[in-house]
Amino acid sequence: MGQVLLKSVRKSFGSAEVIPDLSLAIPDGSFTVLVGPSGCGKSTILRMIAGLEDVSSGTIKINDRDVTYREPSQRGIAMVFQSYALYPHMTVAENIGFGMILAKRPKAEINKRVGEAAAILRLEHLLDRKPKQLSGGQRQRVAIGRAITRDPQVFLFDEPLSNLDASLRGQMRVELAELHSKIGATMIYVTHDQVEAMTMADQIVVLNNGRIEQQGMPMELYIAPKTRFVAGFIGAPSMNFFEGSIASQHDCDALGVRPEHIGLRDDDGDLTGRIRHAEQLGSDTIIYVHHDDYGQITVRAEGNRVLDIGSTVHLTLPAEHLHRFRNGFRIQD
């Protein structure tokens, strides 16, 4: 129903080429997250799918229908914006039903559909309010409600949670995941937050400079990142990279180890360093160790560790968790 295909899509703004040549298949019913650093082109891709940005060349198909030059409203999509983009002069009900009001649908049908969306999102008691009378989370739900009433084949989310505080963000992540499993439509979600990507997606597309670095399931990207960029981007805290002699010993030019895979020893280890700083998160402790040759090494230790700043520690790098890279690409074992 809602498969999205991008074929050889290019996008330039004047002389600046933002998307050089991109082909991407987003399966029907999937929750696909486009993730990457600021300026990598992820929002541009989403806006091209939405029809808010013209492609310079290439084709976009939704459900096997070429929509490259179709109006946004004729693509079978709905979009939720970072700023929510609620119409300030309309009530919640009018915001949710605006598309149907424009389409001159019968009033009874509009009320029914608005009511259904409001029920899904627990907005029934807020229908007569204006957006300025709502909290951030409620506004976000109204924006999602507006998308639901369009009954789209594809939902597009452009960093929808970035204006919310941390606890609300966590709650909305769960609600969005539930919404996806409830309505089963294809969802394409743009974020720069790799935690959101890992927790919500069934497919992640990592972008860098307008190109796809890697596409796959979250754990696939975590366990076997194809490039050094993906390895550094996916996972928090970021993967540690060692160059020089230790990398040469493993026949690569960069050796990667995730902070949670590094072992801490008092007596002996592969590397020895000095503790600079430790962050106690309750469940984990993030330890920043300084090594004379490799600089800062981040270690994630389970539990609440009380450590002496400045003391010496030994680090072990388990062979089964080493990622080897040459020229930025993974060396397959």
Place this chain on the structure above:
Amino acid sequence: MPAQRLAKLSLDYLLLAWIALVFVFPVVFMVMSSFKSDLQLLRDSASLRAFLPVGDLSFDNYAKAFQRAPIGLFILNSVFITAVTVCVSLLLASLAAFSFVFLQWVGRSVLMAAVLATFIVPFETIAVPLLLIVNNLPWIGLDGFKTSWLNSYQVQIVPFIADALTIFLFVQYFKDLPKELVEAARIDGATWFQVYRRVVMPLSGPVLATAAILKFLMMYNNQLLWPIMVVQEESYRPVMLGLQYFFQLNTAWGEIMAYLTIITVPVLAFYLVLQKAFIASIASTGIKG
């Protein structure tokens, strides 16, 4: 409140009161003088009595002013010309600005620059060519076909509908509206005109008030040079031309002041109606509207 802060606050208020008085004094002078005879008016003008309701006050000047000129007709003409110009101007300027800001078309930035460049062209430089044009323009109205626009309402309205300042005000305001609102409406299935009518304009109250007041003042107060050139018949004259009636034979200053007081009423009324929105928009964004 510390004494130093109190002193500073008092000084600020004194300064503001002084500035307010400077602006109010001419109006007070006009209103007070309109109730005085010419002799008393000239005698008082050398002292502060000119601003005070003292001496022999009466409505004689108002009665005489109404006898000397058809004031009702002039006010009606001015209000009609101004109201039509303001309404059509707000509609066209907002549509033009919408096109400049939200639509993508070749040459829009060049045309926008050209429109803004007309800012620097004084009306006096185009008055004569404009006169030649309107003199030869045909018109079909309720009274049949005419070969010229002279002596009509439209000659006082049409040339002033589009102006760079009003378009500029709308452009600046529209640029500050969140683009996502327009994009959301496009995704919701709104046509460009529906975006304009149902999303952008309902959010444009402040700029509408500002543009309306500025345009109203521009039209109502500046109807002098152009009407002199294009209107000879009394039935189409605006209030400013009516002033001529009071400078013929003997100049009656009291009647002039009464006339000016009367014709100021529509301006004050219009300003008071839109004052809140006007001040809000100026205070929040300066020139942007």
